[in-house]
Amino acid sequence: MRNFAMGRYRPYNTPMHRLDARVKIIALVSLMVAVFLGYGSVPLNFIIYGLIFLGLVVAMIIGKVSFLGVLRAIKAMWFMMIFILLFNVLIPTKGGDYFLIGDFKVYYSSIYNTLYIVFRLFLMLMITSILTATTSPMDMTFGLEFLLTPLKWIKVPVSSFAMILALALRFIPTLTEDTERLMRAQASRGVDFKEGKLKEKIKSITSLIIPLFSSALMRSGDLAIAMECRGYDPKAKRTKFRRKNWRISDTLWLLFFLVIFGGSIALAVLGGKYDFFQMFLDLFK
Protein backbone atom coordinates (compact mmCIF):
# COMPACT_ATOMS: atom_id res chain seq x y z
CA MET A 1 0.00 0.00 0.00
CA ARG A 2 2.69 2.49 1.00
CA ASN A 3 4.37 2.04 -2.36
CA PHE A 4 1.66 3.96 -4.12
CA ALA A 5 1.57 6.60 -1.44
CA MET A 6 1.40 10.03 -2.97
CA GLY A 7 4.74 11.73 -3.41
CA ARG A 8 7.06 8.90 -2.53
CA TYR A 9 10.44 9.44 -4.20
CA ARG A 10 10.77 7.32 -7.33
CA PRO A 11 14.36 6.83 -8.44
CA TYR A 12 14.26 7.43 -12.19
CA ASN A 13 16.63 9.52 -14.26
CA THR A 14 14.47 12.05 -16.09
CA PRO A 15 14.99 15.75 -16.87
CA MET A 16 12.68 16.45 -13.91
CA HIS A 17 14.95 14.46 -11.62
CA ARG A 18 18.08 16.14 -12.92
CA LEU A 19 16.73 19.64 -12.36
CA ASP A 20 18.42 21.25 -9.38
CA ALA A 21 16.49 20.84 -6.14
CA ARG A 22 16.76 24.57 -5.40
CA VAL A 23 15.07 25.40 -8.70
CA LYS A 24 12.32 22.91 -7.95
CA ILE A 25 11.68 24.38 -4.53
CA ILE A 26 11.52 27.88 -6.00
CA ALA A 27 9.20 26.51 -8.67
CA LEU A 28 6.99 25.05 -5.96
CA VAL A 29 6.76 28.38 -4.16
CA SER A 30 6.09 30.43 -7.29
CA LEU A 31 3.48 27.99 -8.60
CA MET A 32 1.74 27.94 -5.25
CA VAL A 33 1.62 31.71 -5.24
CA ALA A 34 0.19 31.60 -8.76
CA VAL A 35 -2.39 29.02 -7.72
CA PHE A 36 -3.56 30.83 -4.63
CA LEU A 37 -3.95 34.27 -6.20
CA GLY A 38 -7.24 35.49 -7.61
CA TYR A 39 -7.13 37.21 -11.00
CA GLY A 40 -10.21 39.36 -10.84
CA SER A 41 -12.65 37.56 -13.10
CA VAL A 42 -14.05 34.07 -12.99
CA PRO A 43 -13.14 32.92 -16.55
CA LEU A 44 -9.60 34.26 -16.24
CA ASN A 45 -9.11 32.37 -12.97
CA PHE A 46 -10.21 29.13 -14.55
CA ILE A 47 -8.05 29.71 -17.64
CA ILE A 48 -4.98 30.24 -15.49
CA TYR A 49 -5.71 27.21 -13.30
CA GLY A 50 -6.22 25.18 -16.47
CA LEU A 51 -2.90 26.31 -17.92
CA ILE A 52 -1.11 25.42 -14.69
CA PHE A 53 -2.89 22.06 -14.67
CA LEU A 54 -1.76 21.29 -18.22
CA GLY A 55 1.81 22.29 -17.38
CA LEU A 56 1.76 20.02 -14.34
CA VAL A 57 0.40 17.08 -16.31
CA VAL A 58 3.27 17.49 -18.78
CA ALA A 59 5.72 17.67 -15.86
CA MET A 60 4.21 14.51 -14.37
CA ILE A 61 4.59 12.63 -17.65
CA ILE A 62 8.19 13.78 -18.09
CA GLY A 63 9.07 13.04 -14.47
CA LYS A 64 7.26 9.64 -14.49
CA VAL A 65 5.21 10.66 -11.46
CA SER A 66 2.46 8.18 -10.60
CA PHE A 67 -0.99 9.52 -11.42
CA LEU A 68 -2.51 6.99 -9.08
CA GLY A 69 -1.57 8.87 -5.92
CA VAL A 70 -3.07 12.09 -7.20
CA LEU A 71 -6.23 10.31 -8.34
CA ARG A 72 -6.58 8.84 -4.86
CA ALA A 73 -6.30 12.33 -3.46
CA ILE A 74 -9.26 13.45 -5.58
CA LYS A 75 -11.27 10.51 -4.35
CA ALA A 76 -10.53 11.56 -0.79
CA MET A 77 -11.50 15.16 -1.58
CA TRP A 78 -15.10 14.37 -2.56
CA PHE A 79 -16.38 14.61 0.96
CA MET A 80 -14.54 17.84 1.60
CA MET A 81 -15.84 19.31 -1.64
CA ILE A 82 -19.45 18.74 -0.62
CA PHE A 83 -18.76 20.10 2.82
CA ILE A 84 -17.17 23.28 1.45
CA LEU A 85 -20.00 23.69 -1.04
CA LEU A 86 -22.59 23.47 1.74
CA PHE A 87 -20.71 26.05 3.77
CA ASN A 88 -20.35 28.43 0.87
CA VAL A 89 -24.00 28.14 -0.05
CA LEU A 90 -25.22 28.69 3.50
CA ILE A 91 -22.97 31.66 4.24
CA PRO A 92 -24.46 34.93 3.02
CA THR A 93 -22.61 36.40 0.04
CA LYS A 94 -22.50 39.93 -1.18
CA GLY A 95 -24.74 39.26 -4.12
CA GLY A 96 -24.50 38.78 -7.85
CA ASP A 97 -26.34 36.29 -10.00
CA TYR A 98 -28.21 33.47 -8.36
CA PHE A 99 -30.63 30.67 -9.12
CA LEU A 100 -33.35 29.28 -6.91
CA ILE A 101 -33.72 25.89 -5.31
CA GLY A 102 -37.24 26.12 -3.91
CA ASP A 103 -37.19 29.42 -2.02
CA PHE A 104 -33.47 29.35 -1.40
CA LYS A 105 -31.13 31.62 -3.32
CA VAL A 106 -27.98 29.87 -4.45
CA TYR A 107 -25.39 32.38 -5.66
CA TYR A 108 -23.12 31.37 -8.50
CA SER A 109 -20.25 33.02 -6.65
CA SER A 110 -20.54 30.51 -3.81
CA ILE A 111 -20.22 27.65 -6.27
CA TYR A 112 -17.23 29.33 -7.89
CA ASN A 113 -15.63 29.81 -4.49
CA THR A 114 -16.01 26.11 -3.76
CA LEU A 115 -14.49 25.19 -7.10
CA TYR A 116 -11.59 27.57 -6.48
CA ILE A 117 -10.77 25.92 -3.18
CA VAL A 118 -10.99 22.42 -4.63
CA PHE A 119 -8.92 23.32 -7.69
CA ARG A 120 -6.33 25.07 -5.62
CA LEU A 121 -5.95 22.14 -3.24
CA PHE A 122 -5.80 19.71 -6.09
CA LEU A 123 -3.15 21.69 -7.95
CA MET A 124 -1.20 22.05 -4.75
CA LEU A 125 -1.29 18.27 -4.28
CA MET A 126 -0.02 17.83 -7.82
CA ILE A 127 2.80 20.33 -7.32
CA THR A 128 4.01 18.85 -4.05
CA SER A 129 3.79 15.28 -5.28
CA ILE A 130 5.83 16.19 -8.36
CA LEU A 131 8.45 17.79 -6.14
CA THR A 132 8.72 14.91 -3.69
CA ALA A 133 8.51 12.18 -6.33
CA THR A 134 11.35 13.61 -8.39
CA THR A 135 13.65 14.96 -5.66
CA SER A 136 15.53 12.66 -3.34
CA PRO A 137 15.18 13.57 0.34
CA MET A 138 18.89 14.37 0.57
CA ASP A 139 18.72 16.78 -2.36
CA MET A 140 15.62 18.37 -0.89
CA THR A 141 17.30 18.97 2.45
CA PHE A 142 20.34 20.41 0.71
CA GLY A 143 18.14 22.70 -1.36
CA LEU A 144 16.19 23.90 1.66
CA GLU A 145 19.35 24.53 3.64
CA PHE A 146 20.76 26.56 0.78
CA LEU A 147 17.61 28.61 0.29
CA LEU A 148 17.31 29.31 4.00
CA THR A 149 20.89 30.61 4.20
CA PRO A 150 19.72 34.22 4.80
CA LEU A 151 18.27 33.06 8.14
CA LYS A 152 21.78 32.08 9.23
CA TRP A 153 22.72 35.75 9.24
CA ILE A 154 20.19 36.36 12.00
CA LYS A 155 21.56 33.40 14.00
CA VAL A 156 18.88 30.85 13.14
CA PRO A 157 20.55 27.39 13.27
CA VAL A 158 19.58 26.45 9.72
CA SER A 159 22.18 23.66 9.47
CA SER A 160 20.80 21.99 12.58
CA PHE A 161 17.27 22.22 11.21
CA ALA A 162 18.48 20.72 7.96
CA MET A 163 20.13 17.89 9.89
CA ILE A 164 16.94 17.27 11.86
CA LEU A 165 14.96 17.24 8.64
CA ALA A 166 17.42 14.89 6.95
CA LEU A 167 17.30 12.51 9.92
CA ALA A 168 13.52 12.61 10.07
CA LEU A 169 13.29 11.84 6.36
CA ARG A 170 15.90 9.13 6.72
CA PHE A 171 13.91 7.40 9.44
CA ILE A 172 10.51 7.44 7.76
CA PRO A 173 11.19 4.16 5.89
CA THR A 174 12.71 2.62 9.03
CA LEU A 175 9.69 3.54 11.12
CA THR A 176 7.34 2.34 8.40
CA GLU A 177 9.18 -0.96 8.40
CA ASP A 178 8.97 -1.10 12.20
CA THR A 179 5.27 -0.39 12.06
CA GLU A 180 4.66 -3.05 9.47
CA ARG A 181 6.68 -5.59 11.39
CA LEU A 182 4.76 -4.81 14.56
CA MET A 183 1.44 -4.91 12.76
CA ARG A 184 2.29 -8.36 11.47
CA ALA A 185 3.49 -9.51 14.89
CA GLN A 186 0.34 -8.26 16.60
CA ALA A 187 -1.86 -9.63 13.81
CA SER A 188 -0.31 -13.02 14.57
CA ARG A 189 -1.59 -12.54 18.10
CA GLY A 190 -5.07 -12.02 16.78
CA VAL A 191 -5.23 -8.24 16.61
CA ASP A 192 -7.54 -7.05 13.89
CA PHE A 193 -6.63 -3.54 12.82
CA LYS A 194 -9.54 -3.09 10.46
CA GLU A 195 -12.57 -4.59 12.13
CA GLY A 196 -14.04 -4.51 15.59
CA LYS A 197 -15.69 -2.11 18.01
CA LEU A 198 -14.18 1.25 18.90
CA LYS A 199 -12.80 -0.05 22.18
CA GLU A 200 -11.09 -2.97 20.45
CA LYS A 201 -9.69 -0.63 17.83
CA ILE A 202 -8.20 1.65 20.48
CA LYS A 203 -6.68 -1.39 22.12
CA SER A 204 -5.24 -2.59 18.84
CA ILE A 205 -3.70 0.82 18.21
CA THR A 206 -2.09 0.85 21.67
CA SER A 207 -0.55 -2.54 20.93
CA LEU A 208 1.13 -0.81 18.01
CA ILE A 209 2.02 2.60 19.38
CA ILE A 210 3.65 1.64 22.67
CA PRO A 211 6.24 -0.73 21.20
CA LEU A 212 6.79 1.68 18.31
CA PHE A 213 7.56 4.58 20.63
CA SER A 214 9.83 2.49 22.77
CA SER A 215 11.87 1.30 19.78
CA ALA A 216 11.95 4.78 18.22
CA LEU A 217 13.25 6.28 21.45
CA MET A 218 15.89 3.58 21.75
CA ARG A 219 16.90 4.18 18.14
CA SER A 220 17.23 7.91 18.60
CA GLY A 221 19.39 7.36 21.67
CA ASP A 222 21.68 5.04 19.73
CA LEU A 223 21.80 7.45 16.83
CA ALA A 224 22.76 10.37 19.08
CA ILE A 225 25.62 8.35 20.55
CA ALA A 226 26.77 7.22 17.10
CA MET A 227 26.79 10.83 15.85
CA GLU A 228 28.65 11.97 18.94
CA CYS A 229 31.25 9.24 18.38
CA ARG A 230 31.83 10.46 14.85
CA GLY A 231 32.41 13.96 16.14
CA TYR A 232 29.20 15.65 15.09
CA ASP A 233 29.12 19.26 16.22
CA PRO A 234 26.06 21.30 15.31
CA LYS A 235 28.05 24.52 15.35
CA ALA A 236 30.86 23.32 13.10
CA LYS A 237 30.93 24.35 9.47
CA ARG A 238 30.10 21.35 7.34
CA THR A 239 31.23 20.51 3.84
CA LYS A 240 29.06 18.80 1.27
CA PHE A 241 29.64 15.22 0.21
CA ARG A 242 27.69 15.63 -3.01
CA ARG A 243 28.41 18.71 -5.06
CA LYS A 244 25.69 19.80 -7.39
CA ASN A 245 26.60 21.18 -10.78
CA TRP A 246 24.52 24.14 -11.74
CA ARG A 247 23.65 23.90 -15.42
CA ILE A 248 22.37 26.36 -17.99
CA SER A 249 19.01 24.61 -18.05
CA ASP A 250 18.75 25.23 -14.30
CA THR A 251 19.29 28.94 -14.88
CA LEU A 252 16.69 29.00 -17.65
CA TRP A 253 14.09 27.24 -15.54
CA LEU A 254 14.87 29.47 -12.59
CA LEU A 255 14.25 32.53 -14.77
CA PHE A 256 11.06 30.95 -16.10
CA PHE A 257 9.66 30.41 -12.63
CA LEU A 258 10.72 33.86 -11.47
CA VAL A 259 8.76 35.25 -14.44
CA ILE A 260 5.75 33.17 -13.38
CA PHE A 261 6.15 34.41 -9.84
CA GLY A 262 6.38 38.08 -10.84
CA GLY A 263 3.86 37.75 -13.64
CA SER A 264 1.20 36.11 -11.52
CA ILE A 265 1.50 38.78 -8.83
CA ALA A 266 1.35 41.56 -11.41
CA LEU A 267 -1.64 39.95 -13.09
CA ALA A 268 -3.43 39.56 -9.77
CA VAL A 269 -2.80 43.19 -8.76
CA LEU A 270 -3.88 44.56 -12.15
CA GLY A 271 -6.70 42.03 -12.35
CA GLY A 272 -8.29 43.77 -9.38
CA LYS A 273 -8.51 46.98 -11.44
CA TYR A 274 -9.13 45.77 -15.00
CA ASP A 275 -11.15 42.87 -16.32
CA PHE A 276 -8.57 41.30 -18.65
CA PHE A 277 -10.89 38.61 -19.87
CA GLN A 278 -13.49 41.16 -21.01
CA MET A 279 -10.74 43.25 -22.64
CA PHE A 280 -9.54 40.12 -24.44
CA LEU A 281 -13.04 39.40 -25.72
CA ASP A 282 -13.47 43.03 -26.80
CA LEU A 283 -10.41 42.70 -29.04
CA PHE A 284 -12.36 40.38 -31.31
CA LYS A 285 -15.45 42.57 -31.57
Place this chain on the structure above:
Amino acid sequence: MPIKIENLFYDYNPNTPFVAHALKDINLEIGENYFYALIGETGSGKSTLVQHLNALLWPSKGTIRIDEHFIDGNNKKLQKKKKKGVKKLRSHVGLVFQFPEYQLFEKDVLKDVAFGPRNFGIKEEEAIQIAKDSLNLVGIDESYYNRAPFELSGGEKRRVAIAGIIALKPKILVLDEPTAGLDPLGEKEMMDLFLKIHQNGTNVILVTHNMDIVLKYAEKVIVMDKGEVKRFVTPLELFQDQEFLNTVAIEPPLVFKVARELIDNGLNLDLKNISDLPSLASEIAKSKGETK
Protein backbone atom coordinates in the same frame (compact mmCIF):
# COMPACT_ATOMS: atom_id res chain seq x y z
CA MET B 1 -0.84 -31.42 10.45
CA PRO B 2 -0.18 -31.63 6.74
CA ILE B 3 0.88 -28.49 4.93
CA LYS B 4 0.72 -28.52 1.16
CA ILE B 5 2.09 -25.63 -0.85
CA GLU B 6 1.63 -25.63 -4.60
CA ASN B 7 3.15 -23.29 -7.21
CA LEU B 8 3.49 -20.45 -4.75
CA PHE B 9 4.74 -17.12 -6.09
CA TYR B 10 5.11 -13.88 -4.21
CA ASP B 11 6.23 -10.42 -5.37
CA TYR B 12 6.99 -7.47 -3.14
CA ASN B 13 5.88 -4.10 -4.56
CA PRO B 14 4.22 -5.48 -7.68
CA ASN B 15 3.85 -3.05 -10.62
CA THR B 16 6.37 -0.54 -9.28
CA PRO B 17 10.04 0.14 -10.00
CA PHE B 18 10.81 -1.54 -6.64
CA VAL B 19 9.34 -4.93 -7.59
CA ALA B 20 11.12 -7.95 -6.07
CA HIS B 21 10.27 -11.57 -6.79
CA ALA B 22 10.60 -13.05 -3.32
CA LEU B 23 9.18 -16.52 -3.93
CA LYS B 24 9.32 -18.39 -7.21
CA ASP B 25 7.26 -21.52 -7.71
CA ILE B 26 7.46 -23.06 -4.25
CA ASN B 27 6.17 -26.62 -3.95
CA LEU B 28 6.27 -28.29 -0.55
CA GLU B 29 4.50 -31.10 1.23
CA ILE B 30 4.95 -31.41 4.96
CA GLY B 31 3.58 -34.36 6.89
CA GLU B 32 2.72 -34.62 10.56
CA ASN B 33 4.44 -34.43 13.90
CA TYR B 34 7.63 -32.72 12.83
CA PHE B 35 10.49 -30.50 13.96
CA TYR B 36 11.79 -29.00 10.74
CA ALA B 37 14.37 -26.35 10.01
CA LEU B 38 14.16 -23.78 7.23
CA ILE B 39 17.50 -22.38 6.16
CA GLY B 40 18.96 -20.13 3.49
CA GLU B 41 20.92 -16.93 3.07
CA THR B 42 19.52 -13.55 4.06
CA GLY B 43 17.07 -12.56 1.35
CA SER B 44 16.42 -16.11 0.19
CA GLY B 45 12.72 -15.84 1.02
CA LYS B 46 12.52 -17.74 4.32
CA SER B 47 10.67 -15.05 6.24
CA THR B 48 8.39 -14.39 3.28
CA LEU B 49 7.48 -18.05 3.13
CA VAL B 50 6.69 -18.40 6.83
CA GLN B 51 4.52 -15.30 6.74
CA HIS B 52 2.37 -17.05 4.17
CA LEU B 53 1.75 -19.82 6.67
CA ASN B 54 -0.51 -17.61 8.73
CA ALA B 55 -1.80 -15.45 5.91
CA LEU B 56 0.08 -12.30 6.86
CA LEU B 57 1.12 -12.26 3.24
CA TRP B 58 -1.23 -13.38 0.54
CA PRO B 59 0.29 -15.30 -2.38
CA SER B 60 0.59 -13.50 -5.71
CA LYS B 61 -0.10 -16.88 -7.29
CA GLY B 62 -0.49 -20.45 -6.05
CA THR B 63 -2.23 -22.20 -3.18
CA ILE B 64 -1.49 -23.25 0.40
CA ARG B 65 -3.43 -25.87 2.32
CA ILE B 66 -2.89 -26.17 6.06
CA ASP B 67 -5.18 -28.83 7.49
CA GLU B 68 -8.72 -27.56 6.94
CA HIS B 69 -7.51 -24.07 6.00
CA PHE B 70 -7.08 -23.16 2.39
CA ILE B 71 -5.35 -20.09 0.97
CA ASP B 72 -6.10 -19.55 -2.68
CA GLY B 73 -3.78 -17.01 -4.29
CA ASN B 74 -5.14 -17.73 -7.76
CA ASN B 75 -8.54 -16.31 -6.91
CA LYS B 76 -8.02 -12.59 -7.54
CA LYS B 77 -11.43 -11.62 -6.16
CA LEU B 78 -10.54 -13.11 -2.82
CA GLN B 79 -7.49 -10.85 -2.53
CA LYS B 80 -9.60 -7.74 -2.41
CA LYS B 81 -12.34 -9.09 -0.19
CA LYS B 82 -12.13 -9.76 3.47
CA LYS B 83 -10.17 -12.93 3.87
CA LYS B 84 -12.41 -15.35 5.66
CA GLY B 85 -11.08 -17.67 8.30
CA VAL B 86 -7.77 -15.87 8.49
CA LYS B 87 -8.13 -15.25 12.20
CA LYS B 88 -8.76 -18.92 12.89
CA LEU B 89 -5.70 -19.82 10.87
CA ARG B 90 -3.63 -17.42 12.97
CA SER B 91 -4.40 -19.31 16.16
CA HIS B 92 -3.73 -22.55 14.32
CA VAL B 93 -0.27 -21.45 13.18
CA GLY B 94 1.63 -19.47 15.81
CA LEU B 95 4.29 -17.23 14.33
CA VAL B 96 7.17 -15.97 16.48
CA PHE B 97 8.97 -13.16 14.69
CA GLN B 98 12.60 -12.16 14.85
CA PHE B 99 13.24 -10.21 18.03
CA PRO B 100 9.74 -10.86 19.36
CA GLU B 101 10.51 -8.81 22.48
CA TYR B 102 9.58 -5.69 20.48
CA GLN B 103 5.94 -6.69 20.40
CA LEU B 104 5.43 -6.43 24.18
CA PHE B 105 3.26 -3.50 25.22
CA GLU B 106 0.98 -4.31 28.16
CA LYS B 107 1.53 -2.95 31.65
CA ASP B 108 2.47 -6.29 33.13
CA VAL B 109 3.82 -9.61 31.94
CA LEU B 110 0.73 -11.66 32.70
CA LYS B 111 -1.57 -9.30 30.80
CA ASP B 112 0.72 -9.26 27.80
CA VAL B 113 0.72 -13.04 27.53
CA ALA B 114 -3.06 -13.15 28.01
CA PHE B 115 -3.50 -10.54 25.26
CA GLY B 116 -3.33 -13.15 22.46
CA PRO B 117 -5.90 -15.58 23.84
CA ARG B 118 -8.21 -12.64 24.70
CA ASN B 119 -8.11 -11.55 21.05
CA PHE B 120 -9.34 -14.98 20.05
CA GLY B 121 -12.37 -14.59 22.27
CA ILE B 122 -11.28 -16.50 25.37
CA LYS B 123 -12.72 -15.22 28.67
CA GLU B 124 -10.49 -13.13 30.93
CA GLU B 125 -10.07 -15.71 33.72
CA GLU B 126 -9.38 -18.58 31.38
CA ALA B 127 -6.92 -16.45 29.40
CA ILE B 128 -5.05 -15.60 32.60
CA GLN B 129 -4.84 -19.29 33.42
CA ILE B 130 -3.51 -20.09 29.94
CA ALA B 131 -1.02 -17.24 30.32
CA LYS B 132 0.22 -18.67 33.62
CA ASP B 133 0.66 -22.12 32.05
CA SER B 134 2.53 -20.68 29.09
CA LEU B 135 4.82 -18.61 31.30
CA ASN B 136 5.46 -21.68 33.38
CA LEU B 137 6.43 -23.57 30.24
CA VAL B 138 8.98 -20.95 29.16
CA GLY B 139 10.42 -20.80 32.68
CA ILE B 140 9.11 -17.44 33.86
CA ASP B 141 7.97 -17.78 37.48
CA GLU B 142 5.26 -16.03 39.52
CA SER B 143 7.49 -13.20 40.74
CA TYR B 144 7.48 -11.79 37.19
CA TYR B 145 3.70 -11.76 36.68
CA ASN B 146 3.15 -8.18 37.81
CA ARG B 147 6.32 -6.64 36.45
CA ALA B 148 6.32 -4.34 33.45
CA PRO B 149 7.69 -6.10 30.36
CA PHE B 150 9.98 -3.16 29.62
CA GLU B 151 12.01 -3.64 32.79
CA LEU B 152 12.93 -7.26 32.06
CA SER B 153 16.26 -8.34 30.59
CA GLY B 154 16.53 -9.15 26.88
CA GLY B 155 16.32 -12.92 27.35
CA GLU B 156 13.39 -12.66 29.75
CA LYS B 157 11.52 -10.37 27.37
CA ARG B 158 11.96 -12.88 24.61
CA ARG B 159 10.65 -15.70 26.77
CA VAL B 160 7.60 -13.65 27.66
CA ALA B 161 7.00 -12.81 24.01
CA ILE B 162 7.28 -16.47 23.04
CA ALA B 163 4.90 -17.38 25.85
CA GLY B 164 2.49 -14.88 24.27
CA ILE B 165 2.45 -16.99 21.11
CA ILE B 166 2.37 -20.34 22.91
CA ALA B 167 -0.68 -19.08 24.78
CA LEU B 168 -2.58 -19.19 21.47
CA LYS B 169 -2.13 -22.98 21.68
CA PRO B 170 -1.05 -23.29 18.05
CA LYS B 171 -0.85 -26.69 16.37
CA ILE B 172 2.10 -25.44 14.34
CA LEU B 173 4.70 -23.16 15.88
CA VAL B 174 6.82 -21.21 13.40
CA LEU B 175 9.93 -19.60 14.85
CA ASP B 176 11.86 -16.99 12.89
CA GLU B 177 15.43 -16.96 14.18
CA PRO B 178 14.40 -17.27 17.82
CA THR B 179 17.96 -17.48 19.12
CA ALA B 180 19.36 -14.40 17.35
CA GLY B 181 21.28 -12.21 19.78
CA LEU B 182 21.25 -14.69 22.68
CA ASP B 183 24.36 -15.93 24.45
CA PRO B 184 25.31 -19.63 23.98
CA LEU B 185 23.70 -20.68 27.26
CA GLY B 186 20.51 -18.74 26.51
CA GLU B 187 20.49 -20.27 23.06
CA LYS B 188 20.68 -23.80 24.45
CA GLU B 189 17.93 -23.11 27.00
CA MET B 190 15.74 -21.64 24.28
CA MET B 191 16.24 -24.62 21.99
CA ASP B 192 15.54 -27.09 24.79
CA LEU B 193 12.35 -25.15 25.41
CA PHE B 194 11.27 -25.63 21.79
CA LEU B 195 12.13 -29.31 21.99
CA LYS B 196 9.91 -29.56 25.09
CA ILE B 197 7.09 -27.79 23.28
CA HIS B 198 7.54 -30.15 20.35
CA GLN B 199 7.42 -33.18 22.63
CA ASN B 200 4.14 -31.88 24.04
CA GLY B 201 2.66 -32.38 20.59
CA THR B 202 3.25 -29.12 18.71
CA ASN B 203 4.78 -29.11 15.27
CA VAL B 204 7.76 -26.80 14.96
CA ILE B 205 9.23 -25.05 11.94
CA LEU B 206 12.42 -23.25 12.81
CA VAL B 207 14.03 -20.59 10.64
CA THR B 208 17.68 -20.31 11.54
CA HIS B 209 21.22 -19.52 10.41
CA ASN B 210 22.78 -21.74 13.06
CA MET B 211 23.68 -25.06 11.45
CA ASP B 212 24.72 -26.66 14.74
CA ILE B 213 21.13 -26.17 15.89
CA VAL B 214 19.85 -27.63 12.63
CA LEU B 215 22.05 -30.72 13.03
CA LYS B 216 21.14 -31.22 16.66
CA TYR B 217 17.40 -30.58 16.65
CA ALA B 218 15.85 -30.74 13.20
CA GLU B 219 14.40 -33.92 11.74
CA LYS B 220 14.44 -32.53 8.24
CA VAL B 221 15.66 -29.34 6.70
CA ILE B 222 14.26 -27.16 3.93
CA VAL B 223 16.95 -25.23 2.04
CA MET B 224 15.94 -22.05 0.24
CA ASP B 225 17.99 -20.01 -2.19
CA LYS B 226 16.90 -16.97 -4.22
CA GLY B 227 13.23 -17.61 -3.60
CA GLU B 228 13.26 -21.30 -4.47
CA VAL B 229 13.29 -24.50 -2.42
CA LYS B 230 16.52 -26.26 -3.32
CA ARG B 231 16.50 -29.23 -0.97
CA PHE B 232 14.14 -30.92 1.48
CA VAL B 233 16.25 -33.60 3.18
CA THR B 234 17.52 -34.72 6.57
CA PRO B 235 20.32 -32.59 8.06
CA LEU B 236 22.83 -35.43 7.64
CA GLU B 237 22.08 -35.79 3.96
CA LEU B 238 22.49 -32.04 3.58
CA PHE B 239 25.76 -31.64 5.44
CA GLN B 240 27.35 -34.68 3.84
CA ASP B 241 26.72 -33.15 0.41
CA GLN B 242 29.61 -30.72 0.35
CA GLU B 243 29.26 -29.87 -3.33
CA PHE B 244 25.73 -28.59 -2.83
CA LEU B 245 26.67 -26.67 0.30
CA ASN B 246 29.25 -24.74 -1.70
CA THR B 247 26.62 -23.60 -4.20
CA VAL B 248 24.27 -22.09 -1.61
CA ALA B 249 26.96 -20.63 0.67
CA ILE B 250 25.88 -22.49 3.82
CA GLU B 251 28.52 -22.88 6.48
CA PRO B 252 28.31 -26.51 7.71
CA PRO B 253 28.13 -27.32 11.45
CA LEU B 254 31.34 -27.48 13.44
CA VAL B 255 31.65 -31.28 13.30
CA PHE B 256 31.46 -31.31 9.52
CA LYS B 257 33.76 -28.32 9.22
CA VAL B 258 36.41 -30.15 11.25
CA ALA B 259 35.90 -33.31 9.21
CA ARG B 260 36.26 -31.31 5.98
CA GLU B 261 39.50 -29.72 7.17
CA LEU B 262 40.88 -33.12 8.14
CA ILE B 263 40.05 -34.57 4.73
CA ASP B 264 41.61 -31.56 2.99
CA ASN B 265 44.76 -32.10 5.03
CA GLY B 266 45.14 -35.68 3.92
CA LEU B 267 43.19 -37.74 6.46
CA ASN B 268 41.11 -40.46 4.83
CA LEU B 269 37.63 -39.96 6.30
CA ASP B 270 34.28 -40.88 4.83
CA LEU B 271 31.76 -38.03 5.34
CA LYS B 272 28.93 -40.54 4.97
CA ASN B 273 29.84 -42.13 8.31
CA ILE B 274 29.89 -38.91 10.26
CA SER B 275 26.87 -37.57 12.09
CA ASP B 276 28.14 -36.19 15.39
CA LEU B 277 31.22 -35.92 17.60
CA PRO B 278 31.57 -39.61 18.62
CA SER B 279 31.15 -40.81 15.02
CA LEU B 280 33.80 -38.31 13.92
CA ALA B 281 36.16 -39.57 16.60
CA SER B 282 35.65 -43.22 15.66
CA GLU B 283 36.10 -42.38 11.97
CA ILE B 284 39.40 -40.67 12.79
CA ALA B 285 40.50 -43.69 14.85
CA LYS B 286 39.54 -46.01 12.03
CA SER B 287 41.50 -44.06 9.41
CA LYS B 288 44.54 -43.93 11.72
CA GLY B 289 44.37 -47.71 12.15
CA GLU B 290 44.28 -48.11 8.40
CA THR B 291 47.24 -45.88 7.70
CA LYS B 292 49.41 -47.64 10.25
